[in-house]
Amino acid sequence: MAASRAAVAARQARASVKRAVNERRISAQSVLEVALASTESIESTMKVRDLLLAIPGLGPVRVARIMEELGISPTKRLSGLGVHQQVRLREFLDRRAPMVPAPTSSTLVVLAGPTAVGKGTVSTYIRENHPEVCLSISATTRAPRPGEVDGVSYYFIDDAEFDRMVEAGEFLEWAVVHNHSRYGTPRAPIEAALAEGRSVLLEIDIQGARQVKASEPSAVLVFLLPPTWDELVRRLIGRGTESAEEQERRLRTARVELAAQGEFDHRVVNTDVQTAAAEVVELMNASGAGTPVAASYRTKEN
Ligand SMILES: Nc1ncnc2c1ncn2[C@@H]1O[C@H](COP(=O)(O)OP(=O)(O)OP(=O)(O)O)[C@@H](O)[C@H]1O
């Protein structure tokens, strides 16, 4: 009984160390050094995998790859690291450190891009793998697609409710998208998350991105690009959620939207979902202070 109470206490202590790393109150490097200095410490009983997962911006897939590269088995605890593994892990954490800023302010990041480029897919990946990021849920007057859940995918509301929210100033931004339905970002949850020091990701269209930048100049705008125009068309048709007429309408908008990529602070090419999501999260962590990501991309038309 006493042993199981001790085990629960140790688990809770490890969880609070992980939270402190995740909230950037302590660095992963200092956890490693404490673990290696004392085999009695709670830090020494932590798994390497859990320490890496606590670092903002690292999800399970990247952590698995990093551990493989470092030659550390997935179940290894900090106390069990060999000398060479310690050196490699230390070097990795030191390399990683400049990408994890000191606890300063939260960031408002806007992810936009043409239809079917994968904004929703990349955002969902971020929601599932980076719980530290707060993903805004938009309101829309369009009908739910099969599988979409009210309050998770969108708040599905009617025209009268949308009008009321516009009148009451409850949207940070809103727009008619693809000349069809209205979409808007509810202001209150975003202000609350930013006030708590959390970073917020908005997945919205380009008109909305412009409005956010106009009202919040510190917002970081990220433009998601497809690897090629043909791949964009393939993704839209392959998704199969729009009629041929709606696909045509969306592709017309996409050509105009691609021409606006230069207005954005950063560009990320979505060739692979995991990599694109990791780049977006790293840009969030860098609070827009870094150099814009270079992406050479031309549509067939230009
Ligand atoms: N990196 C990728 N490689 C291959 N397919 C992808 C990739 N990213 C997304 N897709 C696929 O492309 C299609 C469109 O993706 P998604 O619905 O996320 O786009 P979107 O940008 O949110 O579109 P919209 O603006 O029209 O809502 C989906 O079928 C998705 O599975």
Ligand SMILES: Nc1nc2c(ncn2[C@@H]2O[C@H](COP(=O)(O)O)[C@@H](O)[C@H]2O)c(=O)[nH]1
């Ligand atoms: N300006 C805004 N655009 C938004 C918002 N939420 C989503 N969107 C964009 O709408 C299109 C179409 O989305 P779909 O789910 O119908 O395919 C897409 O570009 C979204 O990024 C919002 O709150 N404001």
